[in-house]
Amino acid sequence: MRGLLFTSSKSSSPSTQSPARTPVSHHHLTFSASIQEEDLLYAEQVIKRWDLDSTKHDCLFTVDRREARQFIKSVKNLQSAMHLFVSENASSEKIIHAQKLMQIAMKRLEKEFYQILSANRDVLDSESVSNRSSRARSSVSDDENAWEEDDRGSTSGTTVSDGDRVTVSEMVMADLKSIADCMIGSGYGKECVKIYKILRKSIVDETMYNLGVEKYSLNQINKMSWEVIEPKIKAWLHALKVALKSLFYGERILCDYVFSSSDKIRESCFSEICKERAVMLFEFPELVARSKKSMDRMFRTLDMYSAIFDQWSDIEMIFAFDATAVVRTQAVTSYAKLGEAVRAMLTDFETVLQKEASKAPVNGGGIHPLTRYVMNYLVFLSDYIESLSEILADWPLDHVTSPLPESYFSAMNSDVSSTVSARIAWLLLVLLCKIDAVAELYKDVAQSYLFLVNNLNYVVSKVSNSNLRLLIGEDWLEKHKQKVKQYAGNYERMGWSKVISSLPANPTVENLSIEEARDCFRRFNLEFNEACQKQSTWVISDHKLRDEIKISLSKKIFPAYQTLYERFREHFRGVHSVVRYAPDDLGNYLSDLFHGAGAPGSSNTSSHSSSSLSRSR
Incomplete structure (x- = not known):
């Protein structure tokens, strides 16, 4: 090695340098292989410890999270070793042995993935997932580091205090992600995805069924009475809100997180899990819009239109994948059909009103x-x-x-x-x-x-x-x-002019004779009685307006009559045919008007006004 590293470039030639490279490569491969073999031996110990055919432990991730991390790390090391062995000799016994170990590991991870998904439905519900903390929405690398550093033991049946750094749902999601990344990276993504689709789709189907979302045909909707359809619309409005704010949104977050290593997988997973039910959800408004039109259906139709209108940004965001374009298309179709239905009903309303x-x-x-x-x-x-x-x-x-x-x-x-x-x-x-x-x-x-x-x-x-x-x-x-x-x-x-004109314009004048006063009383009695009789069944529905008109009439009648009454009542004392009403009686009679309950005095007038009206009849 020393000679190779410090050979002078001046004394070297292309022909003499070439043989020197082979020992470097050979020594390097030998060193790497020895390291990989050690990793393989350690990986074999960890993987075989959790062989489904030999271990009694049900769930690795439940028993010991440190061991779970070591297991994942061992699988990754095994994979690296396999790449090296393939580069040396694709048919070596080491490759065959490594492949057997990988199959053992994948069976264990496949079972772990299934058990975690099955046992943690309560913490993987859409609402919990959609309300994940800001930490759980951080980058993928941060999530991986958090999982690798987490030393807690169990992700199932654990009570997590408010002060814990990571919530139970985040722990479970981190476990799922680590398994998914490992299986996909090892070429076993299909098995992992199959389990995920089956279990999560069953949850979506069950939730939508409980929300009352069912498959209907136009013929079925047309046969339903409005009394049957309206409660279904109410249920749909609630279902849409839950589906977009919680169910589909939560599934999208979970899918994106667990399968963040593959855009293709997370798109296909989310599409297969949610697309069918989402299309069914948005088909219902279209069927209602295309069914029989009636003015009484206007407001429920507008409710559905407004619901889609208000939540369109959520629809676009959740179903942004190309694979879920059919959901967006169906929502747009329903939206347009509802608008057309509103126009049709508004036209009918205008036509009926004009006719x-x-x-x-x-x-x-x-x-x-x-x-x-x-x-x-x-x-x-x-x-x-x-x-x-x-x-x-x-x-x-x-x-x-x-x-x-x-x-x-x-x-x-x-x-x-x-x-x-x-x-x-x-x-x-x-x-x-x-x-x-x-x-x-x-x-x-x-x-x-x-x-x-x-x-x-x-x-x-x-x-x-x-x-x-x-x-x-x-x-x-x-x-x-x-x-x-x-x-x-x-x-x-028009209704009281004769009553008002029967009274003198200025009853205080001194030259009003007794006979003239007698005539005023007689004419007033006649006209007031006739007006009250005629209007006894008339109605003023608004109580404020009723009071205003009564006050206005009182101001026009009461002052003139009271002056006439006070000045001449002594002259006609005891002669009831002339002075038939006391000033207070007028107010009582007017207060009984405009209720539409019959003649004034029939229910709540004073005894004096009742007897007076009886004599006048």
Whole structure:
């Protein structure tokens, strides 16, 4: 060696240098082989100690994690030795012996891999895996070092305190990864992958079944009543959230981690484990969207659309592999079909609303059923502004036969989709036209205005207290609040003008004679009684509006009557046919109005007002 290393380059020639290289290579190979043989002997001791045919121990990784690390290291050394032996003599007895040892080792690791996966389902559940610590999401090399340095004994049945450096789930995952890396590196990846796919797929299948995700055909969905489909949609919404936030996400993390040494393997594993159930999950919305259309299905359809819309980033991230492209495609298809279904149902809603024609007025001038239905429908729609903006983005309001005036949109909120605002505004306008048409059916003009007060106030209230306010704008709201006040004023004028005009404009004038006062009382009695009788079944649904109108009527009637009453009641004492009502009676009668419960005084009026009304009849 000394002579070879220190031979002068000047005295050397190509012909004399060439023989010198052979001894170097030979000595080097001899030295390496001796080291490998020692490693092989040590590996043989460790591997045979855990031969499935001879050992009584069930699980290496459960019994002694130090021994488990030595076993993995021995397998890697065995593999290195085999490479060296092959380079020397591919058919040597050493190769055959090493191959037998490798088969023993792989059978043990195969069993270990199966037992760890089977025994630790509770710590490998998707939620635990998806909530792994930041340490467990570190680089692969860090994970390998952590596993090699971990001296704890068992990964099964161990209680890990909060202060431990590594959680039980991370320990288990590290064990699985070390086995997978070793088997794949040794050329036994197929056996490892097969076990993993079978066990993890069974967990995914079981979880999805428990979440209520089943395979349906379009024919099956069409045969189901809405009462059957709606609970299934609710279950689907819950299942989607669990699947994306926990199940599929957790499986993706676990797969990526355990098979980080091979992109191809981790992709094929995740695809085979989750693809079938994921496609089934996203098929259901498409089937519902393609089934029978009904306006009542609108909001559940929007729920499914919004769920996919809101979680699209998760869908793309989890199923980013080429092998799972079919899942993304199915999600996009369902998303598009749900949007088409919403458009179809919205068109049906508009058509039904425009064709609606009421042939009879509502009793008492109350809120029309159409007003209630349409406004509640629109309020629910306004909760889906973001989804509707997507659905209606390229669906302009060009089918409307009589376009809305430009001024109708001047107050629209620019922060939301103008397409959604325009469509909602159009539907509101159609509804208000229907309300006007029903108002014309009333024979009594005062009751017609009361109907307009009730219905327009209901519309305004619903807009004011919902997301419709964002769509329609403050100007629209203020404009229609003023209309409510205008209609209320018209009602008071048409319904109570004769009562008000029966009283003197200035009852304090000295030249009002007793006979003139008598005539005032008689006319007032007649008109007030008639107004109360006529309006005894009329309704003002909103209690605040009801109180405002009562107060307004009281201010118009009570002061003039009280002055007349106080000045002339002494002249007509005991003559009930002339002075029929005390001032307090008027308030009692007015307080009984607009409840739609019958004649005033029938339930909660004072005894005096009840007897007075009885005499007036």
